[in-house]
Amino acid sequence: MFERLIPKFWNERFTDTGPFRRLFNYRRIWRLAVLLTACVAIVPLFMLAILDLNVTRRSAETEINLRVSKLVSNTDRTLTFFLEERRYALDFIVRSHAYAELADRRHLAGILKSLKEAMGGFTDLGLIRASGEQVVYVGPYDLEGKNYRGEDWFQETLERGHFISDVFLGFREAPHLVIAIKHRHPDGSFYVFRATLDTERFNQVLSQMERSGDGDMFLVNRHGVLQTPSRYHGGVLQKLALAVPEYAETTRVYEIDTGRGDPLVVGASYIKGTPFILMLVTRKNELMRPVHRTQLLLIGFIAVSTTLILVVIIGVATRLVNVVYIADQQRVRTLREAQQSSRLASIGRLAAGVAHEINNPLAIIGEKAGLLKDILSIDSNYPRHAKLVGLVDSITASVDRCGAITERLLGFARHLEFKVEPVNLAEIVHEVLGFLHREASYRSIAVEVDVPEDLPQFVSDHGKLQQILLNLVNNAFAAMNDGGNLQIRARLETDQTIVLTVKDDGCGISEGDMERIFEPFFTTKKDKGGTGLGLSITYGLVQEIGGTIRVDSEVGRGATFTITLPTQGGGRKD
Amino acid sequence: MRVLLVDDETEFVSTLAERLSMRNIDADWVGSGEEALKRMADHVYDLAVLDVKMPHIGGIELMRRMRARRPEMKFIFMTGHGSEQDFQAGASEAGAEYYLAKPVHIEDLMRKMTEVLGAGASRP
Numbered sequence: 001m002f003e004r005l006i007p008k009f010w011n012e013r014f015t016d017t018g019p020f021r022r023l024f025n026y027r028r029i030w031r032l033a034v035l036l037t038a039c040v041a042i043v044p045l046f047m048l049a050i051l052d053l054n055v056t057r058r059s060a061e062t063e064i065n066l067r068v069s070k071l072v073s074n075t076d077r078t079l080t081f082f083l084e085e086r087r088y089a090l091d092f093i094v095r096s097h098a099y100a101e102l103a104d105r106r107h108l109a110g111i112l113k114s115l116k117e118a119m120g121g122f123t124d125l126g127l128i129r130a131s132g133e134q135v136v137y138v139g140p141y142d143l144e145g146k147n148y149r150g151e152d153w154f155q156e157t158l159e160r161g162h163f164i165s166d167v168f169l170g171f172r173e174a175p176h177l178v179i180a181i182k183h184r185h186p187d188g189s190f191y192v193f194r195a196t197l198d199t200e201r202f203n204q205v206l207s208q209m210e211r212s213g214d215g216d217m218f219l220v221n222r223h224g225v226l227q228t229p230s231r232y233h234g235g236v237l238q239k240l241a242l243a244v245p246e247y248a249e250t251t252r253v254y255e256i257d258t259g260r261g262d263p264l265v266v267g268a269s270y271i272k273g274t275p276f277i278l279m280l281v282t283r284k285n286e287l288m289r290p291v292h293r294t295q296l297l298l299i300g301f302i303a304v305s306t307t308l309i310l311v312v313i314i315g316v317a318t319r320l321v322n323v324v325y326i327a328d329q330q331r332v333r334t335l336r337e338a339q340q341s342s343r344l345a346s347i348g349r350l351a352a353g354v355a356h357e358i359n360n361p362l363a364i365i366g367e368k369a370g371l372l373k374d375i376l377s378i379d380s381n382y383p384r385h386a387k388l389v390g391l392v393d394s395i396t397a398s399v400d401r402c403g404a405i406t407e408r409l410l411g412f413a414r415h416l417e418f419k420v421e422p423v424n425l426a427e428i429v430h431e432v433l434g435f436l437h438r439e440a441s442y443r444s445i446a447v448e449v450d451v452p453e454d455l456p457q458f459v460s461d462h463g464k465l466q467q468i469l470l471n472l473v474n475n476a477f478a479a480m481n482d483g484g485n486l487q488i489r490a491r492l493e494t495d496q497t498i499v500l501t502v503k504d505d506g507c508g509i510s511e512g513d514m515e516r517i518f519e520p521f522f523t524t525k526k527d528k529g530g531t532g533l534g535l536s537i538t539y540g541l542v543q544e545i546g547g548t549i550r551v552d553s554e555v556g557r558g559a560t561f562t563i564t565l566p567t568q569g570g571g572r573k574d
Numbered sequence: 575m576r577v578l579l580v581d582d583e584t585e586f587v588s589t590l591a592e593r594l595s596m597r598n599i600d601a602d603w604v605g606s607g608e609e610a611l612k613r614m615a616d617h618v619y620d621l622a623v624l625d626v627k628m629p630h631i632g633g634i635e636l637m638r639r640m641r642a643r644r645p646e647m648k649f650i651f652m653t654g655h656g657s658e659q660d661f662q663a664g665a666s667e668a669g670a671e672y673y674l675a676k677p678v679h680i681e682d683l684m685r686k687m688t689e690v691l692g693a694g695a696s697r698p
Contacts, residue, residue, distance in 0.1 A: 359654035359676050360583050366677035367589035374596050403677050 007318050009325035026325050033317040041309050049302045053295055060291040064265060064284075065253045072267035072280050073251045075217065078205055079278060080271055086197060087162060087179055089119060094183040094193050102127050102136065102193070109138040121201040123176060128154070128192040139196065157182050157192055164274045167199055167219075167227040167236065175199045175227075175236045199236075203228050215282040220244065221275045233281065242266070245277060255284065337550075340515065341543075348540065351520050355406035362402050369395040408533045409520060422457045423465060425490050425498065432469045433488075436477070443482040451490040451500075458498065458567035464541045465565075471538040472502045472561050479506030479559065498565045505558040509551065517551060575691060576618065579603040580610045580636065581625035581652070590623075593680055599687075607631025607639075614643060621687060626653045648690045650683070652676055 009026035093111060094102070101107050108125055115122045124139020132149025148154040157163040157180040165178035180194035206217050206228055219227035224244040229235050233242065245252060245268035256264045265287060267280040285292070373392040376385065429451050433440075440447050469488075476486055487503040509517060516522045518539040523532030542549040546566045553559035577599055581587035584605040594601035602617070604610045607628055622640060626633040637649050651673040672686050 356654055360586065363654070363676040363678060364583065364586045364589070366679075367586055367593065370680050371589050371593050371596075374593050378596070399677050403675070407675065 007322050007325075009321055012325065024328065026321050029324070030317055030321045033321065034313055037313045037317070038310060041313065042306055045302060045305065045309075049298060052298065056291055056294065057288075060288060064287045068265055068267035068280055068282065069251050069253045071217075072253075072269045072278055075206065075280070076251065076269040076271055076278050079202070079219075079276070080273070082202070082205060083164060083179070083271075083274060086119065086121065086195070087164075087181065089115065090179060090181050090193055090195055091162075094181065099185070099191065105136050105138060108136055112138050115195075121197050123196040123198050126194045128180075128194060130158075130190055130192075153178065153180065154192065157194075158190075162273075164276075166221045166225070166275050169237065177202075177227075199228060215280055215286075217278070217280045219271075219276045219278055222277065227276055230281075242279075242281065245279070337548075340518070343519075347519055348536075351409045355409040358402070359406050362399055362406070366396065366399040366403075369399065405533075408537060421459065421462060423460050423462045424457050425455050425465070425500065426451045426453050428462065428465050428469060429488055429490070432466055432473060435470065436473055439477060440486075443477070443480075443484075445477065445480060445483065446485045448485065448487045449489075451488065455490060455492060455498065456567065458565070460565065461545050464545050468538050468541050468545075468563065469500075469502070471534050471541075472563075475534055475538075475561075476502060476504035476506060476559070479508075480504050481506070492567075493564070496567055498567055500563045500565060501560055502563075503558065503560040508555040508557050509553040509559050510555050514551060514553060518549070575599060575620050575687075577601045577687070578610060578613065578617075578619040578622045580605075580607065580622060580628070580633075582606060582628045583625070587625075590678065590680075590683075594683075597680075597684065599684075607636040610636060611639060611643075614640060618644075619647065621648045621650065621690060623650045623652060623683070623687075626651050650674065650686050650690060652678055 007030075009030075012024075012026055093115075097107075097111075102111075108127070112122060112125045115125075124137065124141065124143075126134050126139070126143065127136040128134045128148055132147045132151075132154055134143055134146045134148065137144040137146075153163050153165050162181040163179070165180075167175045167177045169175055175198075176196050177199055178194055178196055180192050182190050182192050184190040202219070206219070216231045216233060218230040218233065220240050221227055222244060224240045224242075226234050226236055226238050226240055230240075233240055242256060242264075245254075245266065247270055248268075249270075251267060251269040253265065253267045256266055258264060263284045265282045265284045269278045270276075271278055369392050373389065373396070376382065376389055376392065382388065429449060433447060433449070436447075439445075473486070473488075480486065485505050487501070489503070490498060490500045493499045513522075513524065518535050519532075520536040521532040522536070539549055542563055548564045550562045550564075551559060552562070577594065579587045579591050579594075579601060580603070581590075582605055584603075587603045587605070591601040591603040602613065602619075604613055607630060610622070611631075622637070624633040624636055628636070631639070633651055637651075640647055641649075649672070652675075653673060654676045672690055674682055674686060
């Protein structure tokens with residue numbers, strides 16, 4: 001399956017391309033083409049994608065920071081307002097009531113009731129003298145008479161005028177915080193008015209705040225102790241695992257690397273006038289999810305386009321290199337054929353020259369031998385007469401043999417007038433097979449003829465065509481074993497060419513011989529009396545009628561001679 | 575019948591002449607076209623056997639000149655150019671119909687000579 005996908009040129013190793021061999025490295029051409037085009041096409045795509053991913057990520061981060069910052073600021077304001085509202089409420093109470101009124105337990109209980117109903121969140125109220133002693137207390141506990149003089153919060157209230165405490169667990173294990181204000185009488189003496197607030201209301205405020213995804217909003221004090229419950233970072237009064245944010249005037253947004261590839265985005269704000277730090281902790285991946293989805297889409301798109309581009313590039317490069325490869329092969333083949341035909345032409349000229357030069361001395365030998373025989377025939381009394389006549393006959397026979405060879409050699413190189421007439425190829429094939437019919441049936445060789453009768457008549461040389469076919473069939477017979485199979489086939493290839501093939505299943509031709517098979521005197525049948533001229537003459541004849549001859553063969557599997565003939569009488573004009 | 579053999583290969587032509595003489599044919603030989611024309615001045619020949627390819631005056635040219643002097647003369651050509659076909663074109667153009675390929679068989683030559691002279695004799 002995969003082998004079919006490997007283009008033909010991939011395993012090509014040219015051995016005979018001569019100079020410029022570098023140009024024939026198709027793999028290299030292919031690799032270069034694919035690499036360059038892929039680079040040019042894909043690199044800008046990747047650059048754009050990376051750029052876009054960065055820009056989107058950065059803008060998304062900016063947006064997230066802004067959103068977190070805004071949310072934290074808003075919540076900060078709400079909480080500040082919540083606490084200040086209660087502080088001002090207490091302030092208003094102390095300013096609008098005389099000390100005696102506040103010191104009246106029943107009256108104070110009335111105030112607590114009003115506060116609970118009007119504002120909510122108040123658990124108890126207490127009035128503390130400058131000495132630290134709580135003189136009046138209304139609420140669920142029995143705290144009257146308790147002295148707070150030594151407590152830090154009391155001292156701080158005295159110093160700053162008001163105080164908001166950390167959250168602590170009350171007796172009922174419910175988180176509370178204390179708000180205290182110091183009220184100064186006109187005579188310089190003062191007292192402290194304190195209230196305990198249920199942080200439940202706090203939690204409500206925090207949970208009412210919009211929280212995107214699984215954001216976690218809570219308060220911590222400056223020691224990192226949680227003041228309100230958190231979703232993921234512990235309950236009230238537990239120590240927060242995260243570091244306490246550094247103090248800043250305004251809301252800060254920063255990232256914490258958890259080391260698990262899932263950083264946290266933290267928005268933090270110090271709530272003024274309180275020990276509280278408001279924190280919003282969100283998993284960054286959660287916030288970035290829409291962005292990640294878009295990025296994933298982009299990466300998917302890039303992957304698909306890159307695959308598509310690569311497929312197209314590889315396809316186009318393969319096709320182009322294959323075309324070049326085929327053209328090159330054609331060129332090399334044509335070059336080889338041209339070399340062969342020019343070599344044959346010069347061999348032909350040489351052979352003609354040699355034959356001609358040899359003919360004259362051959363004629364002299366012949367005549368001298370003839371004369372010798374003439375003399376011998378007049379005077380037959382010469383001793384050993386018969387022996388001499390035998391010798392002379394032998395000389396004459398050899399001269400005749402040489403004469404036949406030179407004649408055929410000259411035939412190979414001869415340039416003849418082209419005798420053109422309309423010929424019918426089917427007729428010629430039948431004529432030729434008529435000559436060889438006896439040999440074929442004697443050796444039980446099956447001759448299969450596939451020459452359509454309706455093949456158009458074309459203008460050529462009847463006699464030469466006959467001789468060509470005769471030579472080829474003779475040649476095939478010589479190569480075949482008894483009982484072999486011979487195919488003669490003709491087809492109209494184009495309007496201008498007819499292709500005639502003679503295919504045998506004989507011994508075949510080795511690759512080394514294939515190059516030289518049309519050379520004169522090249523023979524593999526020397527011991528069987530071959531002269532090596534048959535195919536060279538055939539070659540010459542095919543050239544003369546303007547055709548081409550080609551041989552394909554494999555040792556042991558027979559040979560196929562293919563002759564391409566022009567239908568328009570393309571004789572060689574010399 | 576007097577025959578003149580012309581060929582620049584004197585060794586060949588002299589032997590051929592000798593063999594013809596042994597067959598009772600009155601055969602002379604010369605080694606070039608010039609000599610042939612010179613000899614025609616004082617000898618009468620019925621037939622000339624010419625080599626096609628000779629220096630200076632080739633066989634065909636020589637035939638033209640000899641025929642100009644003696645129109646009834648017959649000609650046979652010999653050629654070292656291989657087969658009959660090879661020579662056919664040039665020779666038939668010049669009006670010669672008889673040719674022999676070298677090396678020449680004496681029997682073939684004798685037969686051709688009889689044909690040529692017979693054809694001549696049968697002419698009115």
